Amino acid sequence: MNAVPTPSGREVQHVDLNPQIAHDPASAPIPLFTLPEGQLDAHEAYQLVHDEAMLDGNARLNLATFVTTWMDDWASKLYAETVDKNMIDKDEYPKTADIENRCWRILADLWSAPDPDRAIGTSTVGSSEAAMLAGLALMRRWRAARRAEGKPTDRPNLVMSSAVQVCWEKFCNYWDIEMRLISVSTEHPVLDGGQVRDAVDENSIGVVAIMGVTYTGLYEPVEEICQALDALAAEGGPDVPVHVDAASGGMIAPFLQPDLVWDFRLERVVSINTSGHKYGLVYPGLGWAIWRDQDYLPEDMVFKVSYLGGDMPTLALNFSRPGAQVLLQYYLFMKLGREGYTAVQQATQDVALYLSRELEKMGPFELVSDGSDIPVFAWKLKESYGAQWTLYNLSDRLRGRGWLIPAYPMPEDLQETTVQRIVVRNGLGFNLARDLLSDIEECVQWLDSLDGPIPHEHAQPGFTH
Numbered sequence: 001m002n003a004v005p006t007p008s009g010r011e012v013q014h015v016d017l018n019p020q021i022a023h024d025p026a027s028a029p030i031p032l033f034t035l036p037e038g039q040l041d042a043h044e045a046y047q048l049v050h051d052e053a054m055l056d057g058n059a060r061l062n063l064a065t066f067v068t069t070w071m072d073d074w075a076s077k078l079y080a081e082t083v084d085k086n087m088i089d090k091d092e093y094p095k096t097a098d099i100e101n102r103c104w105r106i107l108a109d110l111w112s113a114p115d116p117d118r119a120i121g122t123s124t125v126g127s128s129e130a131a132m133l134a135g136l137a138l139m140r141r142w143r144a145a146r147r148a149e150g151k152p153t154d155r156p157n158l159v160m161s162s163a164v165q166v167c168w169e170k171f172c173n174y175w176d177i178e179m180r181l182i183s184v185s186t187e188h189p190v191l192d193g194g195q196v197r198d199a200v201d202e203n204s205i206g207v208v209a210i211m212g213v214t215y216t217g218l219y220e221p222v223e224e225i226c227q228a229l230d231a232l233a234a235e236g237g238p239d240v241p242v243h244v245d246a247a248s249g250g251m252i253a254p255f256l257q258p259d260l261v262w263d264f265r266l267e268r269v270v271s272i273n274t275s276g277h278k279y280g281l282v283y284p285g286l287g288w289a290i291w292r293d294q295d296y297l298p299e300d301m302v303f304k305v306s307y308l309g310g311d312m313p314t315l316a317l318n319f320s321r322p323g324a325q326v327l328l329q330y331y332l333f334m335k336l337g338r339e340g341y342t343a344v345q346q347a348t349q350d351v352a353l354y355l356s357r358e359l360e361k362m363g364p365f366e367l368v369s370d371g372s373d374i375p376v377f378a379w380k381l382k383e384s385y386g387a388q389w390t391l392y393n394l395s396d397r398l399r400g401r402g403w404l405i406p407a408y409p410m411p412e413d414l415q416e417t418t419v420q421r422i423v424v425r426n427g428l429g430f431n432l433a434r435d436l437l438s439d440i441e442e443c444v445q446w447l448d449s450l451d452g453p454i455p456h457e458h459a460q461p462g463f464t465h
């Protein structure tokens with residue numbers, strides 16, 4: 001035991017292994033919403049925060065998130081060594097800046113940019129920031145072209161599925177752009193070329209196609225969408241560019257579906273984003289935005305920061321931002337290579353396909369998707385099963401066993417349909433998957449054994465992962 005003097009002069013007794021570390025209950029409670037007057041010993045403050053964080057769910061059992069929850073020990077070591085690097089300090093950390101460039105060049109190549117020397121890209125804090133930048137580039141290019149033709153620029157719209165991720169809603173909201181949504185339906189779970197063709201007009205700054213719809217994990221048919229827009233332009237209609245939101249699929253399709261044509265092989269695809277912290281396999285805080293050619297990134301969006309005596313172009317919404325995640329991405333590119341990424345993503349998909357197949361066999365469930373696009377699948381309750389419970393009840397029940405598997409309504413026009421979804425990530429192996437299946441089975445049996453409707457504490461509608 002050692003006595004630690006505190007600023008108040010009072011001595012606080014500590015034993016390093018004492019589980020009852022928390023604040024002395026006899027003294028004044030620590031305020032929650034005002035800055036405490038005095039100081040705490042670091043040990044005590046650490047324990048306080050550590051203990052509160054302990055009440056969060058277990059990240060590895062969080063099957064709601066797309067974001068990385070496991071990296072190896074070398075990554076943790078590298079992370080700890082580089083956590084102090086600020087991405088914007090290009091002059092001070094020229095190697096990190098250099099590595100950022102190598103990473104986006106690697107992605108441009110992976111996504112078949114026609115001329116890698118003409119491509120341009122950047123890291124971001126996530127796909128949301130990447131979407132803002134790509135959307136702004138679409139808007140600025142449309143506006144410049146309209147102005148050059150002496151046409152009005154006050155009614156821009158962006159065409160996309162109603163199942164887009166919330167970042168596109170934010171983009172349209174923040175920059176006063178009409179969000180032209182095409183509803184998903186049971187017959188049209190994803191956008192198709194015909195729908196897009198009917199929705200675009202001369203005020204369309206672009207079409208967003210999603211590689212990995214967040215609700216279901218399904219790919220949108222980017223090639224078909226581009227072909228429909230090619231035909232429209234060839235007939236003298238508007239010539240509308242496509243941005244691919246490949247937040248999750250951008251790091252799956254090149255490895256698991258290499259023959260699927262969705263990327264810069266399609267001339268109409270001008271930009272692509274992905275989340276380095278999703279299937280890029282890096283901890284949270286990393287996204288990428290890439291343009292097929294510098295011509296698609298208006299120069300007025302690019303700022304210069306000093307770099308090795310000269311200057312370097314940057315584009316980002318934030319100024320300061322952690323640099324460590326970029327180094328972690330490069331670490332994984334070097335460690336895994338094409339072979340390693342293929343192996344990891346394939347193993348993840350094998351688990352997803354196994355889980356969806358077994359879940360379907362259980363009886364109450366009907367698959368909405370099976371995990372064969374990205375390793376994400378969703379299901380609904382079969383009406384014929386006649387369950388007295390809902391997927392919200394099942395979600396609540398599974399939470400009691402540590403599994404975080406959300407149930408949520410589908411987007412507008414399909415709102416009455418409730419689905420439940422599992423995002424399989426690196427770190428959910430076959431053993432855990434088997435345990436999960438038996439937990440689901442036991443929860444179903446328990447719910448079936450109850451009579452009548454069961455209340456639940458489900459999350460608010462408007463699930464936004």
Ligand SMILES: *Cc1c(COP(=O)(O)O)cnc(C)c1O
Nearest residue numbers: 126127128165167214245247275
């Ligand atoms: C996750 C996701 C986003 C947002 O990405 P963040 O990296 O979390 O900002 C955007 N679009 C899609 C399709 C996503 O899955």
